[in-house]
Amino acid sequence: MITATTKKIVAKQSKSNIEYSLHSLEFKHKNIVKKNLKKKNNPRQRDPSEPITMKETKVVDEEGGANPLSESLLKIAKRELREDRCTREQSLEQLRNWVIKNEDLQNVRCDDTFLLRFLRAKKFSVPMAEQTLLKYLNIRRTFPHMSTKLDYLEPRLADVIEQGYIFAAPQRDRHGRRVVIINAKGLNPKLHTSCDQAKAHFLTYECLMEDQETQITGLTHVGDFSGVSTAHVTNWNPTEFARIFKWGEQSLPLRHKEIHLINVPSTLKWLIDFVKNRVSSKMKNRLIIYASEKELQKSVDAKCLPLEMGGTMPMREMIELWKQELASKRDLVLGLDQSQLLSDRGIQRRSSFNSEKSSSGPNFVSQIESIEGSFRKLEFD
Template structure:
């Protein structure tokens, strides 16, 4: 028998969002009170009636993830919700059991591999810092790495303001080694990269990279060639911290990257956030997609067995083979 979570929180009122947020939502997402309420009702009814869904949350905060990511196109939000549940079903070892207190995952957070800065930038966005030095490829697997990303994004997607304003990413590649690149199975990396972009309801507004070794250029080019032109234009590489601070508010950077607050303090505050949302994130595992028959697929996205998919994976394998021969600066 199909089960769906029917407990719902009250609808979000306009007064709960600041005037500046309401303006951003209207300008960038076509969101207003009427559109929001009508779209929520349509999406909620679809979830409750869909026999392929089980125990899917129907509260406003969860459903608005998908509506806002797709600018309140209900059919597109439905597809993204199905794909979101499908990636959790297909890659459960990477996207479920996101327990912050699990030793391996907690160590990655403690080491500062990925964390959200407590301050928002001038656009009201949370800034996610990814620090290569925080990952030891001799100890942490690609699965650990992926879970750290999924955990971070699940927590941030619960924030109404972040759903509206989106995210800024700052990646520091200092200390990266060949082992970091070859930590992934090429086929799995290709699949999780492609599926993740289509399945997670996130608004990636800016991506700033620093300390990128020249030998990583192939990988950066590979990624840039597989995202939309809009995303490609949002990816900027800097050669110095001084340049980075021209693109990112200094208050949103760790002291070690030219900011003011020590990274350790930022990590401790992020751990507090993760702990506060631990039960909520773990409860997501109760949701299930019983069949992927409702997912619409374009022919070019059918599977890695198609010619385009095979080419996608073979390029990853070629890059991995090349990196095994390189020594990083």
């Protein structure tokens, strides 16, 4: 039962339906844009009955259009991402033209909101944004069982959501960020597979990446690992976990600003320490483990935490609001499955990457297996 205090939140989330309609209009006419580019040397006057193409309209004009950003957000974008109107428009045009002309891409969205995911994640370096887009499509192509068909109404995925394994708090924190709650108790390893778990994460991030405010401010994560057992760890194939871990950090255009963990079992700390050694120093410094909920509450706004974690709103109410948000983005998220990467030849590889440190190499896998064994031993002891 949702209380009256959340009506404003629901009303704000309903704006995404309008945004989706605009996205759909532009996405449907990508092929027309391609034809127009090919006929650039033989221009003609547009037939009035011909649909408006992407070059003739803007889906989102942040400074006075359909979905304007606030002045404070524009300042954050300028300070942290080097974003201003001129940079944004020029970068969007370059990236959009690259997508349209790239023969390895098929049915890839070209609306502002989608392309800005990658530009903002890479602080408007167009070449880096291009690489991230290719890697994003490649991870979806390589792990389709985990990253596609992200329908929150699909029974298995719906149950993971209903149990509250992962959801975004409806309120933003003091930095304007959405707070992603991960509640390990909400995942039953006897009922839910690693695929179910991964799909819940992909769905959450795809939904949140559709919001331009979140693209700018980034995400805060809060993970409660109470109730984690051996089954949670052994649910994953070590090799697949290693690949997902490595590719996920490089491929998803997300700004992970803070990661707060509580109730972490001693054996799981070994895994976390191991993972920290394989991420950037920036990411490593953003991950904090707390000894108690009281310590956590000093760092994360209470309004963004469930009542069960010392916050103000019951977890069940947060979950219901999250389901409404997923419903509003359902068609948009499912539509991403139309995007195809026909070849990965354009992806630049890390030729100097040390195999000993590689998170896909045998050393990584063997250490994951060792951690699983330690977890089992700890439980039996």
